[in-house]
Amino acid sequence: MELSQRLRKYLIMGSQNCERDPADILKEAIEGGITAFQFREKGPGSLQGEEKLALGKRLRELCRTHDVLFIVNDDSVLVDPLEADGIHVGQDDVDVQELRSLFPKKIIGLSISNEEELKGSAVDVVDYLGAGPMFATSTKVDAKEPVGVEWIKRVKFLYPGIPLVGIGGITVGNAREVMEVGADGVSAITAITAAKDVVRAVKLL
Numbered sequence: 001m002e003l004s005q006r007l008r009k010y011l012i013m014g015s016q017n018c019e020r021d022p023a024d025i026l027k028e029a030i031e032g033g034i035t036a037f038q039f040r041e042k043g044p045g046s047l048q049g050e051e052k053l054a055l056g057k058r059l060r061e062l063c064r065t066h067d068v069l070f071i072v073n074d075d076s077v078l079v080d081p082l083e084a085d086g087i088h089v090g091q092d093d094v095d096v097q098e099l100r101s102l103f104p105k106k107i108i109g110l111s112i113s114n115e116e117e118l119k120g121s122a123v124d125v126v127d128y129l130g131a132g133p134m135f136a137t138s139t140k141v142d143a144k145e146p147v148g149v150e151w152i153k154r155v156k157f158l159y160p161g162i163p164l165v166g167i168g169g170i171t172v173g174n175a176r177e178v179m180e181v182g183a184d185g186v187s188a189i190t191a192i193t194a195a196k197d198v199v200r201a202v203k204l205l
């Protein structure tokens with residue numbers, strides 16, 4: 001399957017986003033039909049060190065069993081121990097050219113929030129882009145101002161060949177807008193982790 005299809009329903013989370021066992025939430029999200037998962041264990045309340053690694057391994061196994069893409073957020077040292085399919089980084093993280101030489105065959109995702117970031121990034125070495133925040137979000141403390149779905153149109157116009165997912169404030173109610181302007185997928189934290197019925201939320205997304 002093409003990467004653009006594998007990024008269609010992209011759950012991102014860590015234990016800090018979950019009020020119950022993250023593995024249960026991930027299992028339900030897989031049942032609902034997520035195609036990709038990003039292990040983003042960071043921020044207030046997140047696990048560190050061995051505990052982080054242990055949780056990553058549990059979640060990785062679930063993704064492997066169900067053929068869901070497993071991407072690590074930020075932490076390049078976790079890529080090999082977790083046998084991740086790839087890594088997602090932002091503008092203030094490890095440089096993507098350095099990542100590409102470390103991991104020639106892994107999937108590398110890069111966050112892009114504006115034209116300046118796009119111009120200054122080595123887009124040619126990455127496999128997909130994350131564009132956001134689409135809408136207001138309180139999940140990421142240092143999130144930028146919402147850029148809206150117009151940003152998806154612009155990035156697709158400039159880089160039609162690279163898979164693109166929207167992120168930030170995406171819900172069951174607005175995911176369609178993001179897809180209709182040309183995104184290959186939607187990524188979400190709260191819309192899935194905080195849903196009363198996770199299976200249904202993913203299906204509706």
Ligand SMILES: Cc1ncc(COP(=O)(O)OP(=O)(O)O)c(N)n1
Nearest residue numbers: 074088089090091111130131167187
């Ligand atoms: C798919 C996707 N897009 C964007 C991000 C944000 O990455 P970044 O800007 O590095 O912020 P953190 O997630 O590291 O706080 C993402 N994680 N995934």
Ligand SMILES: Cc1nc(C(=O)O)sc1CCOP(=O)(O)O
Nearest residue numbers: 132133137139168169188189190
């Ligand atoms: C991790 C992340 N990155 C963003 C970006 O704009 O790059 S917004 C964001 C948080 C997404 O959480 P929610 O789905 O709960 O809004």
Ligand SMILES: [Mg+2]
Nearest residue numbers: 074089090093
């Ligand atoms: Mg990051």
